[in-house]
Amino acid sequence: METRQLILSPAEARIMEQGFRVVRRSVDARQRDIRVLLTVLADEHGNLLPREAEVPLYSKPVYPDVSGSAQEALVVGAGPAGLFAALTLLEHGIRPVIIERGRDVSARKRDIARLNRNMGLDPSSNYCFGEGGAGTFSDGKLFSRSKKRGDMQRVMELFHFFGAPDTVLYETHAHIGSDLLPNIIRSMRECLCAHGAEFRFGTLFDRLDPSLPTVLAIGHSAHDTYRFLAQEGVAMEAKGCAMGVRVEHPQALVNRLMYHLGGRPSDEAAALVENLGNASYSLVTQVSGTGVYSFCMCPGGHIVPAASAPETVIVNGMSARLRNSPYANSGIVVSVPPAGPAMQALAWQESLEHEAWLQAREVLGSSLQAQAPAQRLADFVEGRPSASLPACSFLPGIVPSRLDRWLPPEIGAFLRRGFRDFDRKYPGFLTNDAVVLGVESRTSSPVRLLRDPLTMQSLSHPFLYPCGEGAGYAGGITSSALDGIKAALQLCSRVQSSV
Template sequence: MTKSIPLLHFGIKTRHPNMQQEIELPILPEKISDEAHILRKGAAQLNIALTRIKGLKIRKRSIDARGKQVVFRIRVIFYIDESPVSEIFPAHYVNVAGASSVLIIGAGPAGLFAALRCLEKGLRPIVIERGKNVQERRRDLAVLNKAGIVNPDSNYCFGEGGAGTYSDGKLYTRSNKRGDVQRVLQLLVAHGATDDILVDARPHIGTNKLPHIIQAIRHTILKHGGEIHFNSKVVDITEASGEVTGVTLASGEHLNAKHVIVATGHSARDLFELFHRKRWLVEAKPFALGVRIEHPQEIIDQAQYHCSVRSEHLPPAYYSLVEQVGGRGVFSFCMCPGGVIAPCATDKGEVVVNGWSPSKRNNPYANSGTVVQVNLEDVPHAAKYPFALLDFQHEVEERADVVGGGNLVAPAQRMVDFVEGRLSSNLPANSYKPGTKSALLSDVLPAFVHDALRKALPLFGKKMKGYYTNEAILVGVESRTSSPVRIPRDKDTLQHPQIKGLYPCGEGAGYAGGIVSAAIDGMNCADAIEG
């Protein structure tokens, strides 16, 4: 009998001796879908007969473009002398009709995942959403893109699924310490997402697919006795003796409950103002501000994959860039390979941009938010006045509207022209449907943001060949990176320090930054509620 070798010395993780073994393999792009090839490589690295491997499961998949040859790096579990077992992601939902109610303001990821967790706990979620369901929301987005008309309650930020529904469905997060990232991904798979999101290093659903998943989550909530109210705007949260009692809707209807989760997203300014009027604590919070930068996707592919033409076996390339300029962070944010720049204003008289990609990421452009840190000390009175950064954000968005000329037309400038302070004589073709207007972005951006971007972009060009080019366009403004207001809460109970039973939640309250982290925070808030 051959003496066993300690496999961990070779980067092999043993799960059950002689049954399941996990290893990392480099795989050429053209072989990534060839299971027979992966089986052969696995058998060779494990030094066992191919016939002993009865199946495999890829746990993680990422692209390694550091060398001249781009490869996929995959972590694979090989089933040796045993058959693989299908993974099941159980959700123990119970029928909650008649159970104690939890009011959830907002049907974004924080609100919807709070509702799913309520079902597991035997609590009855009642989700209140100011916007429309995903099907009806599409019509308002079409008008927004074609005519530049904003419905303040139904747009890219407000409506079923929240800002993420029509802004891509990126699932990459660094929020592992906040909760169970894998559980969020599993629930998305259970509601229709492909299981690729469990494997890919940068999981992504796509704007074309995410609405169907959101609908499936809605059906789960309704099937098990929960409620979802669309076109229902909360205008008051009521309390008595420091304990929440319910909410009042714009229709005049009052809903009673001892627990209210506020998951309204980063653009619900009216809820921040409601808290302030009621003398409930809110505070200014740092955020980031800048522009969307769009390149032809082929420029990014050539830079990242070291090629003249991207292989058909590789996805459109991604990038992440960060630089310190005078002690201030400048960084790319929400990068969209094969994507589209979208108008994300929530009211007339403002221009706000964001980005999204379809599931195939097959549009000819790559865009990314490129933003600069905005700190409390950058804005007068921010330490004392909770809306100082909110007002600052809004003023920039209004200037963008004025400089763009209205109807959501965005001020824009070619990259090198921006750095050298020239008005662009013309603008390249781009993906922003309401249209772009050549302008000096120095007329829109605060001086410290403008100057930091001017210094950072050539430095980015040194890090990534081809990035610094006049073929790239800067479109203003990227201002809704996160909420400029935080609603404080107790770190243990997750309740507002002044109001028992009131749970500030998710991105709008200042406790998340994307779909997955918001979903985790929603589940955490539901877990904090005693049935």
């Protein structure tokens, strides 16, 4: 089997992709002449293989039945880190018992629908907590900024094995979509249970049991669990995080800027978008040595209420498989260096999330549920109130607020300069057709649970294997999944060498 590399126009690439077996696809939209780079499979005579050719794409996982296994491990949290850790334990013959504070994915869907309709927040079942973790009702972008995080391709293969579309195997910027993710997560659970694993939903991890090897994959939103772990003396430190806003533009504007549509005939512009899908962006700038950057950009997506505690407003973004809403949103955040003890970092984050809630309440009064404070983008940058707000994808609703005044001055100043820089790069980005919502506070954990770099055991509690985003070693679905696999492998080798 050989591969052929092709550099094509978006229209040509779409036709090739529909007919032939593609193993890599990336888009270069830096220039007006947008190119798609495709790698396709060919046989030994150089003939391209048709899409339906029977070629094994990867080795499928084989899971033993562990129902009678004497070797057991606890997995705390059913997010990407916990689920991939559980699958790895299963593969190695250890019976995983997965405890999850939230509800199963079907019940969780209903809780999230209620939250979006301003019918109340369930603190244990929301956008962050519940089966699949923060990764379930996320955008489902499957890429990691780091190239050194182990076998990313294996994570993609497992997602594919459990139901993700073929594109996750070859897209450089693979994306699943929040409409498909719940079924994939359900398939993982069904496979685990069919082979003897056990799930306990609605179960809070609040007791340490040194006799039970434990993968600790709690995500970055379980502040109560961090506090419990701190009281128990689990080794941790403050870590750098980020704080900012979520900005939303009309998707048509982002398409125009990123695909250089200005000056093109309208049918050509429409065909480009049709062939490439809605455009995304990734922006970064340095303001006086501090990073300001876009985070979790969701083309054709929705802004979502990502709070898991009452009286807080936290925003994040997601999109469905087709990415076809008329909105483009992204976090725009400022890097915040670690300062002070770990618990202080949590308190600072929480104080801003509560402030966002207070600011919305000031406008809405006691009827406030999950609405978010918002300001038009140019007004935010120029320090003016917004007389009205544009249409926005955020289902609970937005209320006008002076984010320029109540965000911490240093964060606000960095954001303003960052937006001006982004506008210099993409003139038109800084516009009052866009809106900013506060606060985007949970881009990563402000705490790191300290562990041995080789054995991955907690420095204070060797039966604990802290991993994933909540442990401070990952930042996204793929890297959390990989970290969960690595932690589980270390746990397996320790348990199995002690037999």
